Amino acid sequence: MIINTCLERAPAIILIEPREAGNIGSTARAMMNFGMTDLRLVRPKTHWLETFTRQMASGANEILNGARVYETTEEAISDLNIIYATASKKRDMIKPLLTPRSAAQEMKSLTQQGARIGLLFGTEPSGLENEDVMRASALISIPTSEDFDSLNLSQAVLLIAYEFFQTHLPDSFVEVSLSGKRSSFATQMEVEGFLKHLEEELDIANFWRVSEKKPDMLQNVRNIFNRIQLTQQETQTLRGILKALVYHRWGIFSQKNKTSS
Amino acid sequence: MIINTCLERAPAIILIEPREAGNIGSTARAMMNFGMTDLRLVRPKTHWLETFTRQMASGANEILNGARVYETTEEAISDLNIIYATASKKRDMIKPLLTPRSAAQEMKSLTQQGARIGLLFGTEPSGLENEDVMRASALISIPTSEDFDSLNLSQAVLLIAYEFFQTHLPDSFVEVSLSGKRSSFATQMEVEGFLKHLEEELDIANFWRVSEKKPDMLQNVRNIFNRIQLTQQETQTLRGILKALVYHRWGIFSQKNKTSS
Numbered sequence: 001m002i003i004n005t006c007l008e009r010a011p012a013i014i015l016i017e018p019r020e021a022g023n024i025g026s027t028a029r030a031m032m033n034f035g036m037t038d039l040r041l042v043r044p045k046t047h048w049l050e051t052f053t054r055q056m057a058s059g060a061n062e063i064l065n066g067a068r069v070y071e072t073t074e075e076a077i078s079d080l081n082i083i084y085a086t087a088s089k090k091r092d093m094i095k096p097l098l099t100p101r102s103a104a105q106e107m108k109s110l111t112q113q114g115a116r117i118g119l120l121f122g123t124e125p126s127g128l129e130n131e132d133v134m135r136a137s138a139l140i141s142i143p144t145s146e147d148f149d150s151l152n153l154s155q156a157v158l159l160i161a162y163e164f165f166q167t168h169l170p171d172s173f174v175e176v177s178l179s180g181k182r183s184s185f186a187t188q189m190e191v192e193g194f195l196k197h198l199e200e201e202l203d204i205a206n207f208w209r210v211s212e213k214k215p216d217m218l219q220n221v222r223n224i225f226n227r228i229q230l231t232q233q234e235t236q237t238l239r240g241i242l243k244a245l246v247y248h249r250w251g252i253f254s255q256k257n258k259t260s261s
Numbered sequence: 262m263i264i265n266t267c268l269e270r271a272p273a274i275i276l277i278e279p280r281e282a283g284n285i286g287s288t289a290r291a292m293m294n295f296g297m298t299d300l301r302l303v304r305p306k307t308h309w310l311e312t313f314t315r316q317m318a319s320g321a322n323e324i325l326n327g328a329r330v331y332e333t334t335e336e337a338i339s340d341l342n343i344i345y346a347t348a349s350k351k352r353d354m355i356k357p358l359l360t361p362r363s364a365a366q367e368m369k370s371l372t373q374q375g376a377r378i379g380l381l382f383g384t385e386p387s388g389l390e391n392e393d394v395m396r397a398s399a400l401i402s403i404p405t406s407e408d409f410d411s412l413n414l415s416q417a418v419l420l421i422a423y424e425f426f427q428t429h430l431p432d433s434f435v436e437v438s439l440s441g442k443r444s445s446f447a448t449q450m451e452v453e454g455f456l457k458h459l460e461e462e463l464d465i466a467n468f469w470r471v472s473e474k475k476p477d478m479l480q481n482v483r484n485i486f487n488r489i490q491l492t493q494q495e496t497q498t499l500r501g502i503l504k505a506l507v508y509h510r511w512g513i514f515s516q517k518n519k520t521s522s
Binding site for chain 1: 287290291293294295296319320321362403404405406408409410411412413416419420423426427430445446447448449450453480483484487489
């Protein structure tokens, strides 16, 4: 499902001391999947732009090419307005702790009011230093299973970028839509035609066995087909199947008749 | 944020012809992050359980150890009730097309009714064959940016597992936080300007008393102001307050000086 959503002033992703080239590549890819473009690196390992980085970025090269490198977090965020820090561990600091979903709502509202937002990500497994967390107005923590809470850096970026992107979707995409062309639905008359035909044939075949049971059984049969939301083509196909099955049966009957005569 | 949520009968993840060992490892990790345990592989590449698989799984070994391998999709899903297929491309099939979020709601409801659910994932970049898609009652498509819609296999698993996990969170974790109206936010440089100014003045005032205590005390002070999400106006106001206080102090000094002279 490809959405042409213009994410104006999407948050900047700021990686503090990223160590693995592959992770930087995957982060770029995750950003691009969800319309984020502003990647900033603070004190990355010396050779961060390796072949492996581009390989893991899988085509998100424009993000890597535009990435800016800084010596300090302070410089990296100086032009931004509001900072969020991602945290897997509890901190001894008084800050709002948000889920990615509630943070995404807040970030959307803040960007609409003109704020430029930055998201700080630390390295695995230690995470952000308190000195960096301190710069944030709130923490974002991704709820995970108790048994296994270690998220990969690019996965954390992916989930937060995904949630931010979700807030920009038109309502129609949040609802259920149908894939494939459904050129024309069958009318109820067409469906009813098939169901009547089916009932007749089942009568002939003595399908219901006990006539008192027929109403309930018929209702169940009707429910099955009514739930499908049939197209005209499919209804025709079903009638074709029914005719074919019946034809076969009559064939046997006529053979029998021939034999008995 | 670690949540002790029991995901009873969480959906099975079924990878069709997975090729990269690293992807299988990352998938196991993503599953474990969000309480899923049932991994099934259909015709995986011969040596799928490599050192690299375990490396990428980053500790999610129990998922890999319990993974079951099948020759056909049919066998892999035979014990399951409802199948969803993930699809990045449009299909010429008439099936409900769900977002991960709406699918997660539906899956939760179905599992509560006793259904065992399976999620089919194809290989990059081709995705699932129609023959496999056909087995699904609905498609799940992850909304992505128009410019870049290729999601890594384990990232797709991660997002869908994440959404399913979200439906099991207590309400308190889903809460949306509110943000007020703010005319224009201060940049981090402006906030930093105020904080540096404050620190200088506190140095002069011998506010920290014991120099060893300064780092912790300063961190607390900074946290207070960073939490506020200051506007430019508020930052100016704070600097004004600071200047006023300092001016007053110097005023006393000069008065003292006058008195003493």
